[in-house]
Amino acid sequence: MSGPGTPESHPARGGLDGTAATALESACQEVREALPEDAVDGVAPALVARPGSTAEVAEVLRAAQAHDLVVVPRGRGTKMTWGRPPRRVDLVLDLSAMNQVLDHASGDLIVEAQAGTPLRDVQDAVAGARQRLALDELVPGASVGGALATATSGPGRMATGTMRDLLIGVTAVRADGVVAKAGGRVVKNVAGYDLGKLVHGSFGTLMVVTEALFRLHPLPAARRFVSVGVDSPEQAHRLAQSVIHSQVVAGGVEVDVPPHGEGATLTVLLDGIEAGVAGRTAATLALLGDAATASDDVPDTWGRLPWSTDARGDERATALKLAFALSGLEDVLRTARSAGLPVHLRGSAGVGVVYGALPAGTEPQAAAATVDLLRAACLRHGGSLVVLDAPAAVKAAVDPWGPLPALDLMRRVKDQFDPDHRLAPGRFVGGI
């Protein structure tokens, strides 16, 4: 074993015997003792393995199985506190060494990347061909695998969908170390079960994705943002609906509603060819009224979560993801305004997915009451509310995932893929 760290500072290491560490070292070139910053939402692992290939990931997982180690996969580590804390972690499986864009077939509009590759690197790799992976980097520095596991999405989803829609093939390693592929290198492909859909948003509890294939889109030649201040949930709703049902073909329709609704805005993205963007910008200005303005500049709030993603521990906001049918926008905004706490909502009014933040330091019971209130609003409109992240005391006081149907089927899926519950146990819905 190599690397810094002492047994005294990492008591969890005491739970592992030497043979497990030896097995991991023979499975993977880089194995080290865990540091405090390797903790997964406060749960300390003993070891970190950093494999360099799918084959090494498979070896590591086989060794973990042989020695009954609980594993949490990690991409770039930007969202390790999302979800519930795992029940236990012995090993963090760090995929940051798997950071290569493997193939960019520009004529076929596809790209293949390793799971630990930063999304930004994928964009850089394809931009030369005037293409893009049509996915917003919602959490700065996020990897392909991390974005996939947590199903993050930004404003662009209105036009091009989420990673669920862009992912066309995966290579993943099961908890027992078996490597499996699904999908392929073509967009239109219906052979076999779509395992890519199953791993999307699974928080690392089903398989460890090591490589992923995506379809690409052309980079738009021009883009413009049209913004207007809104002073009521009713107005935000009415304007959002007018844009959605119009012919302006918006690339995104976002609301930003700070606490108490002060300085709330609705912003519409128009992108495409210059001539078209000019015409559609004019049409959008007409729809949004005299107070609307157009700009070439990306608004500060665009594609950013309404909380600081750098905050750690008790400094964290309580971070929410709200989803609802489009007709529920007004009710959701109104409910947030009526909550006793300052709630900041920001996200896709044009899709029905917005993110919410309660300030750091919110008293847990108050946070839980507000979550219940907002969740009820989302449920009224066919949706859901998930507490993505929160300080430990708040997480303990709330139901982070909320009620959901088909939980029994989800448990059966988990039991088939990971019968020993070795992968990130407890992080996901229903204690999965």
Next chain:
Amino acid sequence: MSGTHGTTSSAGPTTDPVPPEATAATGEAGARQDALDAVTRRAREVIPEEGIITDHQRLRTYECDGLAHYKVTPALVVIPETTEQLAAVVRACAEHELPFVARGSGTGLSGGALPRADGILIVTSRMRAIREVRREDQRAVVEPGVINLDVTRAATPYGYYYAPDPSSQQICSIGGNLAENSGGAHCLKYGFTTNHVLGAELVTPDGDVVELGGMAPDAPGYDLLGAVVGSEGTLGIVTAATVRLVRVPEEVRTLLAGFESTDHAGAATSAIISAGIVPAAIEMMDALAIEAAEAAVHCNYPAGAGAVLVIELDGAAVEVEHEFGEVERLCRENHAFELRVATDPAERALIWKGRKSAFAAVGRISPDYIVQDGVIPRTALPEVLRAIAELSESSGVRVANVFHAGDGNLHPLVLFDDAVEGAGAAAEKVSGAILDLCINHGGSITGEHGVGIDKAAYMPRMFNDDDLDTMQLVRCAFDPQNISNPGKVFPTPRLCGERPGRRKGAHPLQESGLAEVF
């Protein structure tokens, strides 16, 4: 065996692909009959008499789907009208371990709805309500028997339509589209069926009714809906779907371009995509496919064309106008000798008529044919088309090419005359070789027709044992008894309850007659 025989043909055996139960003792057969009787009794309790078919002659109406090559008479057909009726029948099947197969309009082209002789066929054609059209939410909730085009018809008054449009959209059902994830010509821009289904009410193989997804996006938990769509009826039966409606575009323009060769048409396709233009559709037909379409529907395509492209752009008017000019220019630069622009819906319909009738039209120039459905990366088009031409030349089997050029989804029509001895076998061979070409170029064995019974044997060429075993884990979670459309999609899957691993030879439980392989 591979492909669809467009005419009822006797090429190849018309056999029951369900292996005869060689080991079945009288006792086992008796037990099966008892199970069937019990399920029939239960079905009669919940479904009106007209929805129960036991008469052998009437059962034969359902012996095949659009892939008429395989025929199996089901033991019982039930046609429920409600989710509750359907779920009650499935529960009875689960209780008695009786296999069931779901069927919509029966237009599938891979034998996905081929019945089981020892099981029941559940037909969803009477579950045909459009429960809701919600303009404000851009959603419709429809039952599985609803015809694809009827969703668009219901949404049009609101300024919306349903984007997935298989060529059979006037007759195929939404339930079948979901099962096969069959998309059609507009997948290139709008994505395929799975991208347009937000929720489903699913009757699981246990007979439970569960809601997956719904009106809102991003339902928490595993994306079971994503697994169900395209699972070909092996994970349960969808009894209602919440689908996304898409705004009717401000402008639609359709162009027909005639080229001397498929090479030129392929180059034009690549040039358009490379220019950053995403058309709503780019469809290609070669000379033989054009000949067939002309013979059938007199679509008046450019005379002497070795290939035509049908290109459709839609969206905001200014954008469409501009990009259409680009497309025209790129077609000319790539040697289009004739361009024809549809200026009204009637002209657009005529252009599409030739394309959409191509499969049926082939019947005019060949007594029998196989429809193949493979996918290749778009850039491999010229190479693969040349290889298909060589295959055709060396085998003497004619192949007409009709396909979605934009996304590389090929539909070669392999022509033969069953009256000629050996012709059917030769056609099968060419059809299979085309699939191998697709696989070798990193493509897929199906883009929209499904694997069904027809291509299950090809799955191991695309996926290895570990891939297939992993997919079986999904099956085992949903359907541990293996009663939901067993025998489809996967060649020789593992038994549920057994841990994954490589197999050699027959499974011991199977050999001893204690268990059935599915």
